[in-house]
Amino acid sequence: MTLIMDNNGVQPELTSIQEENRPKKKKKAIVFKIVAYAVCIFLALLSIFPFWVMFINATRSSPEIKAHGVSLIPSTHLAQNIDYITKQGEFKAMRGFFNSLIISIGSTLCGIYFSTMTAFALVAYEWKLKNAFFTFIMAILMIPAQLTGIGFYKFMYKIHMTGSFIPLIIPSVAAAGTVFFMRQYMKPSLPMEILQSARIDGAGEIRIFHTIVLPLMKPAMATQAIFAFVNSWNQLFMPQMLLLRDKTKYTMPMMVSLLRGDIYKTEFGAIYVGLAMTVLPLFIVYFLLSKYIIAGIALGGVKG
Amino acid sequence: MKSLETENANDVAVEVTTEAPIRHRRLNHNAFGYIFSIPFVIVYLIFHLYPTVYTVFLSFTNARGLDQEKISLLTTNIFDNYKRILDNSSFREGFVNTFAIWIMNFIPQMLLALLLTAWFTRHRNKIRGQGFFKVVFYMPNIITAASVALLFSALLGYPIGPVNDLLVKSGVLSKSYYFMNDKTIARIVVAFIQFWMWYGYTMIILISGVLGINPEIFESADVDGASEFKTFIHITLPNLKPIMLYTLVTSLIGGITMYDIPKSITDGNGGPRNATLTNTIFIYNQIFSGDYNYKNASAASMLIFLVILVLSAFVFIMLTDKDEAQEKKENKKRMKEFRRAQKLAKQGGGF
Known part of the structure; x- marks a missing residue:
């Protein structure tokens, strides 16, 4: 675990001192390159193809899709498909979008703010239970929420919280993975001297946290915020348990299951448009932030 | 600005060590270690620990039904719920399915990720466009799994769907095949989606692991004329072991x-x-497509939890034990060398 955090991201640049001019070696190198690029391009196409079909078919009418399942060129029925999916049936993309947005933003803000605070407690202060607390956080890091979900659901039902977004937002205050990452990031980079001088200037600890620590941790917080947001957005199990009874509260991933409804059975274009609507926000986020996301995984690899 | 601040800080450090009142204050501010941990601890206790304990509790009770008046602990056969779950054919089937799907996804995922890692971290014949490939390979991971699953089910649609369309038109199949009604194919499709969504993630983690290995090791291998393949097998792989286990x-x-x-x-x-x-x-169906069978659902959860605990512990023990064994071996070797050196020193006398 710690080993993963230790990567400094420096690419080992090695100077090859061996002669590479010999024709046999050169031929081998060419064969390798052809194979490697072929495999990589194949995998890239494999990643893109399903989404490609989805976006293209979203613009095609059902008869067109029936005639040719796959097409490389978009058609002209996008507006018609959108019209169908927004007016008919229970699938409501905008409602799902806003419900998901509220939950994801809420849980991301809670998670990042309080995780940074907990990490600060673990890095900046000397207290008796500090090491025990950190060991505890490491221990609960990997407990999957699905397996304690039964008790969680029954508890929430008892206190009349099912059908509310609160049980999907507040628990992220105790996000062990985020705390772990923030602590690893903060430990070598938090300048204790600055904290000390702020104390001498009479700043209280809470003010120090808000005016010095939070701004300094912005890069790490941003990286973790992306992952927290996407994780929360893609969550299906917990929202499905808690919000099942109230269709006005459905999140985006829950809306997906409504696309299985009977009225969409023959409306192929409408299904693809609905699917495209559920993934479009993520595509936009990914293409804007992919650089940071890839770097973030390489750094910590803390996921869900 | 920054240098000024550090200068100040140095002054402060001196003051702190000389003046008693400030030292007293310093002791005081450490209490904030507790204060800043309070939100985490409270939320953990209420929303994580209590539900966990409650799940354990429910697995030993007769809890059933949404608005049950009184839940009571089992008195005679306290492991009744567990026994019933272990005898439940659906649970067993689900358990076997889950493992089969996981293995079908994990082995190819790890092998492909290792192959790509070997290619992307080569020192000779570097592959260009790695940034692009990483972004594209990782892309499926970020997309909502539920959407991806429905998309694949639409692509494999029967009787009309893009995959059937392609296969029939190219002559591979004579007529449409109902893929998702075939038990084996359905499992393979689920495993494939899982594989397809996660190999990019595994690859990025492994590459970052390789970049964390001391470059000097690779340099000396290169000087010795080791081939890329041998370097990967004998140097990269052993060093990647902790990350692969993670x-x-x-x-x-x-x-x-x-x-x-x-x-x-x-x-x-x-x-x-x-x-x-x-x-x-x-577990979900025990609650929501039946009669809120909490006792079954919680007992099943705990059994799965137990399996996870045992398997994770097994993996970690395997890892640490091997390392310890290695260390012991090296210690022994060192002792031997030390003794030999002593012997030589004795034999050599004053030399």
């Missing part, structure tokens, strides 16, 4: 609790004919 454990936990993809790919109940019924779907 990926193994996280993937195992994710795999055992897999829910989104099998839930969204067929009828939502693990069809066709329980082929993609996983542990978590089983």
